[in-house]
Amino acid sequence: MGRHVGIVGVGQTHHSRRRTDVSQAGLVREAVDRALADARLSMDDIDTIVVASGPVLFAAVNQPEKWVVDAIGAQGKSVVRVTSGGGAGFAGALAGYYQVAGGFSDRTLVVAYDKLSEGQLQYSISTLYDPFWGREFAVGIMGFSAAYWRARMDVLGHTEEAAAMVAAKNRNNAIDNPYAHQKKPVTVEDVLNSKPLCWPIKLLDVPPISDGAAAIVLASEKVAHHSTGRPAWIRGIAYCCEADNAAERSLMLSEPLALASRQVYRAAGITNPRRQFDVVEVQEPYSCFELNYYESLGLCPPGQAADLIASGATQRDGDIPVNPSGGCMGANPIGAVGVIRLIEAATQVMGRNETHQIKDASLALVQSGGGWANLRGCAVLSA
């Protein structure tokens, strides 16, 4: 077991559909400045840096960390770039966690970003498909996600209504989030009546396309108190994978997420996730994913996700609020999202979320993922 690691400073940009006033590097700089100020530190205090972003094809800059390093004044420091599709930010945080937990760094800055206004999102994602076997018929991640949601409807009862409830919940929650940029009140009927894009996925099941960056400072127990009296301690964190096209891969439940949560729950002493967690932040690239996560994270048994959302338990005033921040529905700068979810959960357990604090929250669950739905991770944060 490694050393205890806490999140001691957080910062994110005001995400938007398109930021024409800053370059990719400028976007990263904004989030880093905010996280360092929040942690009462300067770049001199940082030992190591992790830069995380989505696939290079999203914004056409290869090896962007060398550009980012100049922009954040990190010349001469240890820097690695981590990329893992939608889970890039979370995988970056995991890499940073290992550095501090392993005793190789006392303070690690993790900054994650994507500037999706610059490229062709779905086409870039289609290049994840095997070029020999499937890419010529790929429709990004949307065609695939909608197809397996359709299959889960029959097997697990993840209906269009249930997903629409998720979309409406998150969209309405995003209205209070100062960093979100899509903030329109939406009803379940609005979602159901919106245009089918890749049916069953409809327009309002889909998050916006965003430019944004997010940064966290991870610190060892030894130095955490210099930044805050109440860090958000990482009690467990894992990111697992599964085979891409194996015979046993049903895609009904997320097996890698179930594996990751088992590992993390054991580390954090979680035996009853529904009762123990005060708040949950998940990365829902489409509304249907959140239903899938309820089951894989053990918030409800398989097949009961539709009942869970319908019960209101995951609303902000429910007993297990999920995405009080609005999740991806408020803003979705893909590579940054894993870190944004960690920031949301951290500010909850630190008791300093200004706009959507869950009262007395002290234990939070974070989920993130990437790749072909075959990379999934989660983390537990506590006060």
Add this chain to the structure above:
Amino acid sequence: MYSAPDSYPIELPTFHSEINLPYTLTPGRAAGTFLAEVKNRRIIGSRFASGRVIAPAQDFSPADGEEPEAFVEAPQTGVLTAFTRVDGQVIGFIRLDGCDNEFPHRILARLEDLAAGQRVAAEWDAGVEQSVLAIKGFVPAPDAPVGTVKPLDATEEPLGVIPYAMKLDFEHAYGPYYGRMFDEIRENGRIMGVRQPGLDAALLPPREIDDITHARTGTWKACADTGTIRACSIINMEVYGVTRKVPYVYAEIVLDGASTRMIHVIEIDDLETAKKTIKPGTRVRAVWVEGERKGRVSDIERFEVIDA
């Protein structure tokens, strides 16, 4: 003892693949101002509190990340510090007079006429705007006086977005398993997989090692060109790079005799009917292209529903 296995590379045909992508890149304030100002035939630089001047302008000092205190006009003359020739074109580093960085650009001269340390001057290209190539290149200017960095009163609004495009060509190696599969598709119009270890069901595409058991896979097996939909969605939006007319069905199909999915499409007349008639479990058959097969998945033009 470290011994090399008895294997050697074989030259074989490759699979050509292209990625074509348009972009709208954001240069940021400094580079955006530089690009907006080239039409005024000025080279804009950044001056930092340390006194350092970087040209073309940058939002952050490459030395320490500090932000510039002002934009300045850099001289159009400088010193050639290094150069080389690439594809018959000479490129070099130019340290503009009064600036603290190297500006990479074309050198409009013969390589053999150049020497590090010689004076050069910018030559503009009348036909180009909003690009660093509005400066055509730098020409030797042995007698050019040493220029000075000048303060600026006002600059053009920075460019917010720059169009850009990438075309990437790849030649992927098939490997023995994909090679055989695509040869069989081209020559015999059949889809061959390999059996899972100890089972009759075939893995598609074929592979040497089973993903779950990590055991060596079994013998080759021809799968049927009929199968069952495992998952499907109805594509009803325009996506860059997809030319097929919408709506149509994106389907993950398990061919009879196989245990893994193949991705393909099914044509439909309308979305509402397809919602009810095409779903997981629906039986489908391949419709092959007419004429010569090329040895790719698109030799199957589409799948169609087998009427019950």
